[in-house]
């Protein structure tokens with residue numbers, strides 16, 4: 001799966017995984033939709049908004065692929081490309097995400113994959129699928145500034 005090969009933090013909505021870093025682009029290109037999602041709060045039942053979210057997810061997913069394909073990879077040996085530090089970054093990232101989840105009463109599944117991959121899986125257990133809650137949570141997680149968790153490239 002592409003997500004595993006890219007070795008980056010991933011935000012996973014149900015079975016579909018999208019790179020966490022792509023969400024600002026993705027929300028930006030659908031400003032109204034993204035803003036609405038961030039301003040909403042999670043609905044404990046989530047059931048009434050299920051259809052909207054599935055539609056929203058399709059829009060997000062399409063936008064992500066389109067926006068990413070328009071970009072160009074930076075050379076992997078430049079200073080612009082930084083990996084996350086190991087232990088501290090993972091735990092602090094989990095803590096930051098957990099704080100949002102607790103405030104929302106909606107909780108992602110957090111996975112450590114290998115030694116340097118974090119996967120954030122978001123779906124609504126109560127309905128066995130996606131609801132608007134998942135997009136609200138994803139949008140709020142996406143506002144986190146994680147730059148301080150990035151490891152400075154070791155100079156050769």
Ligand SMILES: C[C@H](O)[C@H](O)[C@H]1CNC2=NC(N)=NC(=O)C2=N1
Nearest residue numbers: 044105106107108123124125126
């Ligand atoms: C009552 C409370 O809203 C429910 O138990 C919540 C808690 N957090 C949850 N989180 C997620 N991801 N799915 C749920 O169905 C869910 N249910």
